[in-house]
Amino acid sequence: MRQPFVNAVALLTALRFIKLSTASTLKPTLPIGEINVVVLTDVHSWVAGHGRQEPLMNADYGDVLSFYERLKGHCEQHGHDLWFVSNGDFVDGTGLSAPNDPSSLIPILQKLPLDALNCGNHELYKREIVDYMIRPGGWVDWWGDRYLTGNIKFTRDGKTRPLGRLYRYLEGKQSNLLVYGFLYNMKGACESIDVEDVEDVLRMPWFREALVLEGKRAVDAVLVLAHMDLRDPLVGAIRKAIRDIAGDEMPIQFITGHTHYRGEMQLDDWSMSFEAGRYLDTIGFVSFPTRATAESPTNSTNGKFQSVFIDGSAQALSEHLGLNDPKEMETQNGIELSTFVRSIRGKMGLLENIGCAPQDYIANATLDDEVSLWRLFRDEVVPKTFFVDDKNGSIMLLQNKSWRYDLLSHAPLTVDDIMAVAPFNDTIVHIGSVPGHAILQLNESISGEPSLWSGLLPKFIMIGVVDDEDRLFDFYIHDFNLGEIIEGLRMIIPDSSFVAKATPFSSTMLWLAFVGENWPCDGKEGKESDWIPSPESVAKQLGKEDDDHSKKVTSVITAAILGVILVVALRCCYVVSRSGFGGYTPVLQGELDDVCIAENPEQLNEGNFIEVVKAKGEENGNDVGNTLEVL
Numbered sequence: 001m002r003q004p005f006v007n008a009v010a011l012l013t014a015l016r017f018i019k020l021s022t023a024s025t026l027k028p029t030l031p032i033g034e035i036n037v038v039v040l041t042d043v044h045s046w047v048a049g050h051g052r053q054e055p056l057m058n059a060d061y062g063d064v065l066s067f068y069e070r071l072k073g074h075c076e077q078h079g080h081d082l083w084f085v086s087n088g089d090f091v092d093g094t095g096l097s098a099p100n101d102p103s104s105l106i107p108i109l110q111k112l113p114l115d116a117l118n119c120g121n122h123e124l125y126k127r128e129i130v131d132y133m134i135r136p137g138g139w140v141d142w143w144g145d146r147y148l149t150g151n152i153k154f155t156r157d158g159k160t161r162p163l164g165r166l167y168r169y170l171e172g173k174q175s176n177l178l179v180y181g182f183l184y185n186m187k188g189a190c191e192s193i194d195v196e197d198v199e200d201v202l203r204m205p206w207f208r209e210a211l212v213l214e215g216k217r218a219v220d221a222v223l224v225l226a227h228m229d230l231r232d233p234l235v236g237a238i239r240k241a242i243r244d245i246a247g248d249e250m251p252i253q254f255i256t257g258h259t260h261y262r263g264e265m266q267l268d269d270w271s272m273s274f275e276a277g278r279y280l281d282t283i284g285f286v287s288f289p290t291r292a293t294a295e296s297p298t299n300s301t302n303g304k305f306q307s308v309f310i311d312g313s314a315q316a317l318s319e320h321l322g323l324n325d326p327k328e329m330e331t332q333n334g335i336e337l338s339t340f341v342r343s344i345r346g347k348m349g350l351l352e353n354i355g356c357a358p359q360d361y362i363a364n365a366t367l368d369d370e371v372s373l374w375r376l377f378r379d380e381v382v383p384k385t386f387f388v389d390d391k392n393g394s395i396m397l398l399q400n401k402s403w404r405y406d407l408l409s410h411a412p413l414t415v416d417d418i419m420a421v422a423p424f425n426d427t428i429v430h431i432g433s434v435p436g437h438a439i440l441q442l443n444e445s446i447s448g449e450p451s452l453w454s455g456l457l458p459k460f461i462m463i464g465v466v467d468d469e470d471r472l473f474d475f476y477i478h479d480f481n482l483g484e485i486i487e488g489l490r491m492i493i494p495d496s497s498f499v500a501k502a503t504p505f506s507s508t509m510l511w512l513a514f515v516g517e518n519w520p521c522d523g524k525e526g527k528e529s530d531w532i533p534s535p536e537s538v539a540k541q542l543g544k545e546d547d548d549h550s551k552k553v554t555s556v557i558t559a560a561i562l563g564v565i566l567v568v569a570l571r572c573c574y575v576v577s578r579s580g581f582g583g584y585t586p587v588l589q590g591e592l593d594d595v596c597i598a599e600n601p602e603q604l605n606e607g608n609f610i611e612v613v614k615a616k617g618e619e620n621g622n623d624v625g626n627t628l629e630v631l
Contacts, residue, residue, distance in 0.1 A: 026074045027322035031306035033287030034174050035221055036075060038068050039276045040086040041257035042120065044093025044404075045423075046279040047108050048341050049312060052411035057281055057312040062338025064283060065112060066331040067317040074321075081172030084113060087257040088120025088183070088227040091129060093279060093404060095350040095419035100128040102139075104344050110142055111337045115170055118181040118225035119149045119163065120258065124189040130154065131192075140164060148181025148225060150207075151196040160194065167210045175220040175290050178210055182238065184228035184258065198234045202241040211245045220290040221251040230256040230263050230273040239271055249294040253286055253305070262309045270294050272305040279405070283310040283317065350416035354512065355519035357409035363421070366456045373407055373421070374400070378463045381514040386428070386476075386505070387464065394474040395439050396463040399481055402426060402507060412521050415512070422508040426478035430501045434489065437469035442488045478507065 030036075050057040068084055075082040091097040096105045123129055133139040134154060140147055140163065147164035154163045170177040186195040201207065211219060222242055228234055235254055242252055252271035260278035267273055276284030285308040293304065310316050314326035323329050345351050365372040387394050405420045407413075439462070447458035466473065477485050479502065486498055 026070060028071060028074060029320050029322060030071075030285050030308055031287050032075065032078075032080055033304070033306060034081070034290050034293060035172070035177060035223075035251075035253075036080055036082045036285070036287045037223065037253070037255070038071070038082070038084045039255055039274070039284030039286060040064070040280070041227075041255065041276050041284070042087070042089045042260055042278040043280050044089055044122070044278065045091055045097035045105050046093050046420075047096065047105070048094070048345060048416075049280055051416075053408040053417060054410070059280065059283070059312045059314045059317055060338050060341055061108060061112065061280075062334040062336070062341065063314045063317055063326070063329070064280075064334075065337050066329050066334030067283070067321065068113070069331045069333060070321055070329055079173055081170075081174045081177070083115040083170055083172075083177070083223075085179075085223070085225060085255060086112070086114055086117040087225050087255050087276075088118040089122045089257065090120070092122045092423050093420065094423060095348060095416045096345065097423065098348075098419075099423075099425040100126050102129060102132055104348060106132075106139055108337070108341055108344065111333075111340065114143070114146060116146050116148055116168060116179045116181070116223070116225060117143060118227050118255075119147070119152055119183055120227045121183065121186045121189075124152070124186065124193045124195070127190040127192060130190055134163070148179060150180055150182050151198050151201040152183055153194045153196065155192050155194070163193070166206050169219075170223075171217070176217045177221055177223055178219045179223045179225065180207075180210070180238070181225040182227070182234070184226075184232060184234060199237055202237060207241065208245050211242065218291075219246070219250070220292065221253065221288060222246070224252065224254045226254050226256050227258050228256055229259040230254065230265055230275045232256070235267070235273055239267055250291055251288050251294055251304075253288045255284075255286070264307055266305070270304075272307070274307050276309060277312075281312045283312060284308070285310060285320075345416065350414060350419065352415050353412040353521070354415060354418070355413050355515040356521040357407055357413055357515075357519055360409050361407040363403045363406050364457060367461070373403055374457065374461050376407075377403075377511075378461060380518070381510055382463050384518060385510045385513045392474060393467075393471060394464055394476065395434075395436075395466065396428070396476040397439070397443060397460050397485065398463070398478055398507070399460055400457045402478060413515055413519070418508065418511045418515060422511050424480070425506045425508040426480050428476050428503045428505050428507060428510075429479045429482060430503055431475040431477060431485065431489075432498050432500075433472040434475040434498075435469070435493070436466040436471050436473055438489060438492045439473060439475060440466055440469065441492050442485070445492075446484065446488050476503070 047061040049060040049063075072082050072084075090105065090109055091102055096108070098104070123133065134156065143164070145165045145168050148167060149162060149164035150166050152163040153160050164181070167178060167180050170179060182198055182201075183195055185197050189195055211222075213219060224238055224242075226232075226235060226238065235256065239252055239254075242250060248268070249270055252267075254267070254271070254273040256273050256275040259275065261275065262277050262282055263273075263275045265273045272286070272288065274284060274286050276282045287306045289304045308320070310320055314329070318324070318326045318329040321329055342351075360371060361373040361376050362369075362371050363373045365374075367375050367378070369375065382396060383390075386396075402424065403421050404423055407417070407421050443460060443462050447460045464473070482500055486500070489496070489498060
């Protein structure tokens with residue numbers, strides 16, 4: 001009767017020996033120091049990596065977990081402190097973060113053993129996302145004292161409180177590390193969120209109290225998770241506030257983000273700012289010293305702050321551990337997480353092939369470039385899915401940040417490839433009939449100069465041709481830009497009123513329809529699944545549309561049919577995680593709960609209309625230091 005127990009003990013002992021043996025044989029090429037941190041930032045739900053389209057960036061969260069566990073074992077054996085952090089922005093990137101509902105994504109994120117994490121701006125735009133995060137047993141409760149949001153508060157049931165914790169200590173073998181978490185001075189969060197100015201928070205008593213630990217183990221270094229550009233003036237403000245309290249020789253390591261590139265900058269002798277890319281294209285690693293080392297007269301700053309940008313591939317991760325084969329890096333937890341990610345994506349229908357692109361299309365390419373994604377959307381997608389047989393004349397005006405990624409041709413396109421291009425699923429809104437001259441003036445006034453993040457693209461892209469300035473055109477925009485567009489039109493034609501009406505379609509649906517209808521693989525049309533509704537059923541569903549829009553219904557039937565591929569597949573998903581998240585409730589199109597849809601023109605004369613629209617957030621606005629656009 002005791003034999004199974006003995007065998008189990010023997011097996012566990014053997015596994016433990018194998019694990020330690022593997023850790024002891026690692027020869028990492030990383031610059032391991034006194035304090036070490038593995039860094040993720042701005043992943044935006046790219047937890048599955050870049051897949052078939054970009055095989056050189058094939059690492060998923062399972063690979064990252066295996067890498068961390070192997071490196072953690074090595075550091076523990078050699079007496080080094082290693083921590084794991086994430087710097088915010090986990091939504092808005094792929095189909096896993098379907099609009100307004102992160103319930104399928106969050107169970108994946110919670111599999112990582114993060115020691116500290118910050119909040120990004122994208123988590124705060126939509127009320128539905130925030131409500132999901134703060135619900136009992138949800139995201140905020142799950143992470144507890146690891147979720148650091150020093151300048152973010154939320155209001156529920158009339159009470160305002162910090163969204164997460166203000167700071168935490170990470171006590172290791174070599175050091176006592178103080179960790180702060182800050183978001184840039186974001187404007188435009190949803191109504192339940194208040195983002196306080198960082199400068200004001202730095203003057204609060206708790207900030208000083210965290211650094212001054214009377215009668216307790218002294219702080220050996222400070223780690224600041226700062227969801228802001230590494231050159232943001234707020235980084236300097238935080239550094240100065242710490243220096244004023246803790247002195248010039250307190251080591252400070254900033255983990256920055258938000259602006260989606262690799263970068264690092266020495267701030268002073270004992271502080272460094274480090275930013276590790278976006279979309280899981282980079283896994284960052286930093287090492288830095290303790291205060292005792294900084295205060296030692298025999299030590300200089302040379303080589304004390306070190307960092308590595310690891311490419312987001314399983315091969316690169318394994319090589320930085322001193323291993324030749326990614327299989328050698330794998331841990332059981334990592335393998336299970338990779339399987340979990342694939343399973344969820346499969347259940348959501350994100351892996352379904354829908355077509356093949358004839359070439360690569362680049363999101364930030366200029367409109368006159370043949371590889372321009374916007375040129376494709378303007379000249380091919382909209383005319384073939386939305387402006388079909390357009391006899392009355394239509395114009396669409398969309399912001400250049402509507403697309404988040406390139407459309408690549410290295411493998412058949414899946415639903416998730418399209419979601420990566422257009423993850424916001426923005427609803428197309430009909431503004432009404434607008435004179436051509438007003439549309440042209442509006443386009444000129446709001447487009448302005450090309451931005452740092454969009455290359456040479458204008459801020460807004462006009463689709464359609466104004467061939468007569470005195471003629472009225474049906475005018476369409478995205479719901480996200482409703483306030484800005486109407487405000488601009490009022491300045492041009494102040495005596496006019498505009499009634500915004502949501503169409504049944506989103507730009508993501510147009511992309512799905514276009515690819516499915518126009519880009520078959522190997523010259524053959526794809527076979528539709530049995531559960532896709534027929535054109536007749538879709539037409540019947542849309543038959544109650546008003547006359548002004550009903551003449552377009554036939555033109556976009558195909559868009560509706562192929563668009564529901566994503567929705568129906570999403571409804572098949574039932575994900576149960578360790579934190580108890582249940583069924584997935586999809587959103588077909590961008591909901592307008594936060595946008596006032598006027599029932600009569602008089603409503604548009606009230607200032608509240610524009611205010612409510614602006615309260616949705618400015619995902620593509622200009623919020624950082626008046627020079628850096630929000631990403």
